[in-house]
Structures are given as structure tokens and as C-alpha cells.
Amino acid sequence: LHRPDAFLAESAEAVEHIKRQNAALADMPFQVPQPGRPRVFVAGGALLAPKGEQPSTSNIWPLQMSPDFTGFPFRPEAQTVSYDSSSLFASSMPSVAVGGGLIQSFAFGGEAPKGRGADAADGLEVPAPEVPFTLTDVIGISSAAFTGLVSGFGSGGLAAGFDPLVKVWPVPGRSDVRAGEHQGALEYKAGDGSLIEDSGVLAMLQRGARRIVWFINTDVGIAATRDFDWCHAPPAEELNPEKRVSNQVYDKFGFGTEFLSNNQVFPKGDLPMVVCKLQTLRDEGKPAVARFSHAVMKNSWWGVAGGFQVEVAYVYNEVCSDFVRGLPQETQDELSLGRIGKFANYPFYHTVFNNLGNPTSLSESQVNLLAAQAAYSVSVREDVLDEVLNMAPSWWRGYD
Numbered sequence: 076l077h078r079p080d081a082f083l084a085e086s087a088e089a090v091e092h093i094k095r096q097n098a099a100l101a102d103m104p105f106q107v108p109q110p111g112r113p114r115v116f117v118a119g120g121a122l123l124a125p126k127g128e129q130p131s132t133s134n135i136w137p138l139q140m141s142p143d144f145t146g147f148p149f150r151p152e153a154q155t156v157s158y159d160s161s162s163l164f165a166s167s168m169p170s171v172a173v174g175g176g177l178i179q180s181f182a183f184g185g186e187a188p189k190g191r192g193a194d195a196a197d198g199l200e201v202p203a204p205e206v207p208f209t210l211t212d213v214i215g216i217s218s219a220a221f222t223g224l225v226s227g228f229g230s231g232g233l234a235a236g237f238d239p240l241v242k243v244w245p246v247p248g249r250s251d252v253r254a255g256e257h258q259g260a261l262e263y264k265a266g267d268g269s270l271i272e273d274s275g276v277l278a279m280l281q282r283g284a285r286r287i288v289w290f291i292n293t294d295v296g297i298a299a300t301r302d303f304d305w306c307h308a309p310p311a312e313e314l315n316p317e318k319r320v321s322n323q324v325y326d327k328f329g330f331g332t333e334f335l336s337n338n339q340v341f342p343k344g345d346l347p348m349v350v351c352k353l354q355t356l357r358d359e360g361k362p363a364v365a366r367f368s369h370a371v372m373k374n375s376w377w378g379v380a381g382g383f384q385v386e387v388a389y390v391y392n393e394v395c396s397d398f399v400r401g402l403p404q405e406t407q408d409e410l411s412l413g414r415i416g417k418f419a420n421y422p423f424y425h426t427v428f429n430n431l432g433n434p435t436s437l438s439e440s441q442v443n444l445l446a447a448q449a450a451y452s453v454s455v456r457e458d459v460l461d462e463v464l465n466m467a468p469s470w471w472r473g474y475d
Contacts, residue, residue, distance in 0.1 A: 076106075076210055076211075077210075077211050078104060078106055078209060078210065078211070079206075079207070079209055079211060080103070080104055080207060080209075081103075081104040081105055081106045081207060081209055081210070082100070082103060082104070082105045082106070082180070082181040082207045082208070082209070083105065083106055083107075083142045083143075083180040083181055083207075083208065083209065083210060083213075084105050084106075084107050084142060084143065084179075084180070084181055085107065085108065085114070085141075085142045085143035086107055086108075087107055089107070089143065090105045090107060093105075093179070093181055099203070100181070103207075105181070106142075106209070106210050107142060108142055115141075115282070116141055116142060117139050117140070117141050117275065117278045117279075118139070118140040118141070118213050118214075118216075118217040118268070119137065119138075119139065119140075119217055119267075119268025119269070119272060119273075119275060119278065120137070120138035120139070120140055120213075120216040120217050120265050120266065120267065120268050121135055121136070121137060121138060121265065121266050121267065121268050121270045121271050122135065122136040122137070122138050122173065122241075122243060122263045122264075122265055123135055123238075123263065123264045123265065123266055123270070124158050124161070124263065124264060125158060125168065125171070125261045125262060125263055125264075126165075126240070126262050126263075126264060127160060127161060127162055127164065127165030128158035128159065128160060128161055128165065128167070128168055129158060129159045129160065129161040130158075130334075131158075131159070132333055132334055132336055132337070133156060133157075134156035134157060134158055134171075134173075135270070135271055135334060136156070136173045136174060137174075137268065137271060137272070137278075137377070138216070138241075138243075138265060138268070139177070139278055140180070140213045140216065140217065141180065142180060143179065143180060144177035144178065144179055144180060145177060145178065145179075145180045145183040145208065146174070146175075146176055146177040146178055146183070146243075146246060147173070147174040147175075147177070148174070148175075148176055148177055148281075148378060149174050149175075149281075149377070149378035150172070150173065150174045150175050150245075151173065151174070151376075152375050152376075154172065155170040155171055155172050155173070156171055156173055157169045157170060157171070158171060171258070171261070172245035172258050173243075173245055174245065174246070175245045175246040175247060176246030176247075177246070178201070178246065180208055181207070181208070182201050182203070182204070183204065183208045184204035184205075184206070184207075184208040184212075184241055184242050185201060185202045185203055185204035185205070185242060185260070186201075186202040186242065186244070186259065186260045187201075187202075187244035187258065187259045187260045188200060188201045188202065204242070208241075212239070212241075215239055216239045216241070216265045216266065216267070217267055217268055218267060219238070219239050219265070219266045219267045220266070220267040220269060220270070220426045220427055238264045238265075238266070239264070239265045239266065240262055240263065240264060240265065241262070241263055241265045242260040242261070242262050242263075243260060243261060243263050244258065244259060244260040244261070245258055267426075269323070269426070270334055271334050271335065271337075271338075272323075272326075272335070272338055272377075273293075273321075273322075273323035274289060274291070274323045274324075274327070276289055276327060276340075276387075277327075277338060277340065277374070277377045277379065280340055280371055280374075280377075280379045280385065281377055281378050281379050283380070283383075284385065285383065285384070285385055285386065286385070286386045286463050286464060286466070287385060287386070287387045287388070287463075288387075288388045288390065288460055288463060288464065289387055289388065289389050289390065290390045290392075290449070291321055291323065291324060291389060291390060291391045291392060292392050292445075293321035293323060293324075293391075293392065293423065294420070294423040294424060294425050294426065295318065295320065295321040295322070295423065296393055296394065296423050297319070297320050297350060297353055297354045297357060297363070297391065297393055298318070298319040298320070298354070300354060300358055302319075303319050304354075305319070305320075305347055305350040305351040305353075305354045306347075306351040306354070306355065308346075308347035308350075308351070311343035311344055311346075314330070314343075314346070314347070315330075316330050316346065316350075317330075319350075320346075320350050321391075322335055324346075324349075324350070324389075325346060326338040326339070327339065327340050327341050328341050328342070328343050328345060328346040329341075329342075329343045330343070330346065337374070337376040337377070338374070338376075338377070339372060339374065340369075340371055340372050340374050340377075340379055340381070341369040341370070341371070341372065342369070342370060342372065345367070345369055348367070349365070349367055349389060352365040352367075353365055353389060353391050353393065356393075357391075357393045357394060357395070360395065360396035360397045360400075361395065361397060361455070361456075362390075362393075362395050362397075362398070362451065362452035362455050362456050363389070363390070363391035363392075363393040363395070363452075364388065364389065364390050364391070364452055364453075364455075364456035364459050364460075365388070365389050365459065366386065366387070366388050366389075366459050366462055366463055367386075367387055367389065368384055368385070368386055368387075369384065369385055369387060370383075370384060371383050371384065371385050386463045386466065387463070388459055388460050388462075388463040388464075390449070390452055390453070390456075390460075392422045392423070392445065392448065392449070393422070394422060395448060395451070395452065397455075398447075398448050398451045398452075401451075406444070417438065417440055417441070418440070418441060418444060421441065421444060421445070422444075422445055422448060424437055424441060424445065429441075
């Protein structure tokens with residue numbers, strides 16, 4: 076899959092069209108998704124800030140990467156964002172246009188086109204990127220958790236040299252005020268989308284999805300019931316979910332802080348009933364898989380229109396005693412060693428530094444065990460997923 080010379084496209088037919096329109100690419104290789112797989116694939120990244128600038132909760136911007144298009148289709152409500160300098164050698168940037176649209180991924184990463192106007196949505200020539208924007212780039216950006224954890228969201232330091240860099244320019248629309256119409260491409264430090272949203276749920280709601288299967292792969296488990304009983308949680312205004320469930324869950328209900336503070340799409344009062352059910356299933360030794368219906372709230376930051384119901388099947392990678400009891404005795408013995416065994420932190424592996432000898436990856440046995448648990452959970456709770464994916468359309472659904 077590592078092809079540093081291969082552009083991206085959504086299909087073989089798209090590659091033919093691109094090459095007809097771009098003679099210089101006639102002999103260039105392309106990578107496309109496997110036929111028969113789901114058409115929509117969105118990898119989440121984050122544009123932290125232009126080089127030399129400091130990200131904040133009001134300017135870190137999503138980057139959505141797909142085989143067909145890359146960018147972000149919406150702009151801030153104020154049309155522009157501001158950046159403060161992160162060093163003495165750079166000036167602050169008080170008005171920078173971001174987002175505004177998507178461009179075909181094979182053309183992403185180059186300079187901004189000159190003379191753009193309101194007809195940009197009809198298609199226009201853009202300068203070719205110096206190097207292809209590849210599948211490796213997509214994987215690297217969407218996996219670069221270290222960008223935030225090590226370098227302090229793109230600030231200085233020795234680790235800053237490992238931060239992914241990408242050229243980005245704002246896409247103008249037909250009816251806007253042409254904010255940033257003549258703004259050139261800026262070189263941004265990019266990082267893992269988990270820095271601002273770790274689930275992909277917001278990207279799907281942005282596209283109007285009414286049914287979602289949410290695989291919550293996290294390094295934070297649901298609190299032990301003896302420490303915090305989600306079925307008897309305090310009112311929303313008194314609730315503190317931190318470290319009692321993954322932040323990629325509670326931020327969707329309006330409890331996110333700092334870089335997750337813009338992510339609410341579900342009512343706050345829905346969170347306890349969701350986690351209560353998952354906690355109860357976990358305590359019974361069953362897979363933490365349950366279905367709920369939520370009213371989707373408007374979220375201008377993410378471009379979520381709101382005003383509709385969504386069915387969500389939650390699949391939380393919690394400890395599942397029934398699954399563990401069915402494993403070979405050798406594997407169970409290894410699991411019993413806890414942090415000193417081969418499966419340290421299972422099932423809540425850390426994104427980085429889970430294995431000190433290889434801090435940016437998991438071992439094959441660790442991955443296989445987590446994959447086996449996911450397959451077991453889906454198999455045992457197949458009825459829940461089937462209800463969500465195959466239900467007849469309705470304006471209202473309950474939950475179970």
C-alpha cells in the first residue's frame with residue numbers, strides 16, 4: 076500500500092477521467108479503493124496552525140481526507156480565524172480564511188490557483204502539487220497523535236521536526252463575501268483528527284447520516300460501577316464524565332473541554348442512559364453493544380444541520396468476560412499478567428507508548444486479540460446492529 080508516487084481517486088473510472096483532463100498524469104500511478112467496498116470513506120485529520128503559529132480552541136480546523144475529495148466543506152461563522160505567534164520569529168495572523176470546500180484529492184497539497192472567482196465551484200485549473208498526496212500521507216496525518224502529545228500542538232521543540240506538513244488554501248463559494256479569495260496556500264502542521272474529534276460521528280452527521288454504527292476504540296474504559304454508577308448519575312449540570320467514559324463519547328453530549336468543546340450534537344441528558352446500558356452489559360460479562368435514538372442538535376462549527384433523529388449502535392471496546400472465558404488457556408494466562416504481559420493495557424491500548432520498545436505501534440498478537448473481541452461483539456450482538464442498519468425509515472424511534 077505504500078506508494079509514494081501514487082495519487083488518490085475514488086475508482087478506476089475516475090482515474091480515466093482525471094487522466095483525460097490532465098495529460099501530464101497519463102503515465103502516473105493511482106490508488107483506488109477495492110471494488111465492492113463502501114463508497115464513502117473519510118479519514119479525519121486536524122489542521123493545527125500554519126508554521127510558526129499557535130493553535131487554540133477557536134482556530135484548530137478539521138481536515139477530511141477521502142479517495143475522491145479532501146478539505147473541509149464549511150467555514151467558521153466569522154468566515155476567518157486568527158492565530159497568535161508561537162515564537163519570537165513569527166508574526167501573528169489575525170484573519171485567515173479556512174475551509175469552504177473540498178478539492179479532488181489528486182490535486183490536494185499544491186499552491187492556490189490564481190484569479191479564482193465565484194465560478195470556482197464549476198471547476199478550475201490548480202497548480203500541481205510538488206509531490207502526490209498519497210494514501211501514506213492520509214494514514215500518517217490521521218495517525219499523528221504525537222503531533223499534539225509530544226510537540227505541544229505544533230509548538231517548538233525537537234519533536235516538531237516529525238510533525239506532518241501540508242499546503243492548504245481556502246475554497247471560495249458562489250455567494251459568500253469572497254473572504255480569502257486571493258489568499259495563497261499556507262503550510263500547516265497537521266495531526267490526528269482525534270485531537271479534535273476521535274469518532275467520525277460528526278463527519279457522518281455532517282453528511283446527514285440517519286443510522287450509525289459507532290465503534291468506540293479507546294484507551295479509557297467505563298468507570299467501575301463501585302466507583303461511579305452511571306445508572307444513578309447526577310443531573311447534567313452536576314455531572315463530570317471525565318475518566319468515567321471516553322472523551323470521544325462525552326464530547327458529543329456537550330461535556331467536551333478545550334479542543335473538544337465544539338463537538339456537541341446530542342442532548343446532555345442522553346449521556347447517562349447510554350453509558351448506564353453499556354456499563355450494565357459490561358458488568359454482566361456481555362459485549363458493550365447497545366442501540367439508542369438521539370435528537371441531533373445544530374452544530375455550526377462542524378456544519379451539522381440538526382433537527383433530525385439518528386439511530387446509533389454503540390460498540391464500546393470494554394472488557395468482555397464472556398469473550399475472555401472462551402479464549403485458549405494460554406491467552407488467558409497471559410492476560411492475567413496485566414501490564415507486565417504481552418497484552419499490556421488490553422483492551423484499552425494506548426495510541427502511542429503502549430509498547431516501550433516500539434512506541435508507535437502495537438504487536439500482531441495485541442491487534443489480533445482486539446480484532447477477535449470486536450468480531451465476537453458484533454456476532455453476539457448482531458441483532459442490535461441489524462436493527463440499526465436495516466430498520467424501516469421513521470420519524471421517531473425509541474432505544475434499547
